[in-house]
Amino acid sequence: MATRDPYTVLGVSKSASAADIKSAFRKLAKKYHPDANKDDPKAKERFAEANTAYELLSDKEKKAQFDRGEIDADGNPRFAGFDPRAAGGMGGGRGPRGFSFRTGQGGAEFDASDVFADILGAFGAGRRGGAGFGADPTGGTASASAVPELKAEAAISLEDLASGNKIRVSLPDGRTLDVNVPAGSRSGTELRLKGQGSPNPMTGKPGDVRLTVKVAPHPRFKVDGDDLRLDQPVPLADAVLGGKVRVRTLTGQADIAVPKGTSGGKTLRLKGKGLPKRGNEHGDLLVTLNIQLPDPVDPELIALMEKLREKA
Numbered sequence: 001m002a003t004r005d006p007y008t009v010l011g012v013s014k015s016a017s018a019a020d021i022k023s024a025f026r027k028l029a030k031k032y033h034p035d036a037n038k039d040d041p042k043a044k045e046r047f048a049e050a051n052t053a054y055e056l057l058s059d060k061e062k063k064a065q066f067d068r069g070e071i072d073a074d075g076n077p078r079f080a081g082f083d084p085r086a087a088g089g090m091g092g093g094r095g096p097r098g099f100s101f102r103t104g105q106g107g108a109e110f111d112a113s114d115v116f117a118d119i120l121g122a123f124g125a126g127r128r129g130g131a132g133f134g135a136d137p138t139g140g141t142a143s144a145s146a147v148p149e150l151k152a153e154a155a156i157s158l159e160d161l162a163s164g165n166k167i168r169v170s171l172p173d174g175r176t177l178d179v180n181v182p183a184g185s186r187s188g189t190e191l192r193l194k195g196q197g198s199p200n201p202m203t204g205k206p207g208d209v210r211l212t213v214k215v216a217p218h219p220r221f222k223v224d225g226d227d228l229r230l231d232q233p234v235p236l237a238d239a240v241l242g243g244k245v246r247v248r249t250l251t252g253q254a255d256i257a258v259p260k261g262t263s264g265g266k267t268l269r270l271k272g273k274g275l276p277k278r279g280n281e282h283g284d285l286l287v288t289l290n291i292q293l294p295d296p297v298d299p300e301l302i303a304l305m306e307k308l309r310e311k312a
């Protein structure tokens with residue numbers, strides 16, 4: 001069965017920009033992705049067809065060759081009297097995408113591996129330093145069976161981080177996952193979920209999901225490594241005479257002892273009331289005391305302060 005015109009497949013005109021082509025492909029890929037259409041065998045065909053069309057039109061050189069009639073919709077060179085898909089002939093043939101196609105001595109060569117990097121990038125695989133699909137750190141090219149990797153952000157509140165609650169993460173391919181963020185995770189921590197990514201378009205093997213943890217800002221607490229910091233108002237009487245003040249923690253409330261004659265700005269430490277660390281340990285809660293005057297100010301308090309100032 002002949003491959004359809006790539007412009008028709010993606011639903012774009014020949015004058016479409018690269019951005020328009022990519023946008024059209026992303027919509028089709030999301031609509032016909034195998035994960036979202038497990039009971040529809042035709043969806044897999046449409047997904048593969050969209051891949052083929054995008055593979056050709058996203059490459060400026062191959063797009064120009066197709067527009068000039070030099071290659072067909074499969075990316076095969078067009079030679080008079082020669083069908084590269086037929087058996088025999090000048091030798092060679094078109095293997096799986098990501099491998100080279102040769103027409104013989106001095107003939108044309110086609111390598112789709114770099115094009116597949118763009119396709120997989122639509123699902124979050126992306127490129128690393130300009131390397132193509134399957135590229136390894138040494139600059140070589142790995143096999144075409146390399147599996148795409150999805151990247152996403154795992155936003156978590158301080159309360160969920162402290163209690164160990166699972167969070168829901170949205171992936172670039174439209175799926176959601178409920179994820180358990182390990183104790184000791186902080187903003188910037190990377191988590192890898194094996195086999196939870198999108199399937200490789202060529203092999204069907206699922207890739208991984210790489211999550212970057214981002215701890216959401218909190219209106220009361222500030223993160224300081226494993227510790228939390230909290231500003232706490234303290235009545236003047238408790239600061240002068242000493243007493244207990246109830247403070248809020250991430251998991252409830254706790255009483256903190258205020259020493260007699262405490263000055264404003266003093267920081268007290270509540271052990272184990274900070275963020276969870278690995279090994280069932282926790283950081284501390286650092287409470288900075290802010291002396292709070294009564295409102296309205298008692299006339300007797302004013303008179304007492306005036307006497308103290310006269311003695312100073």
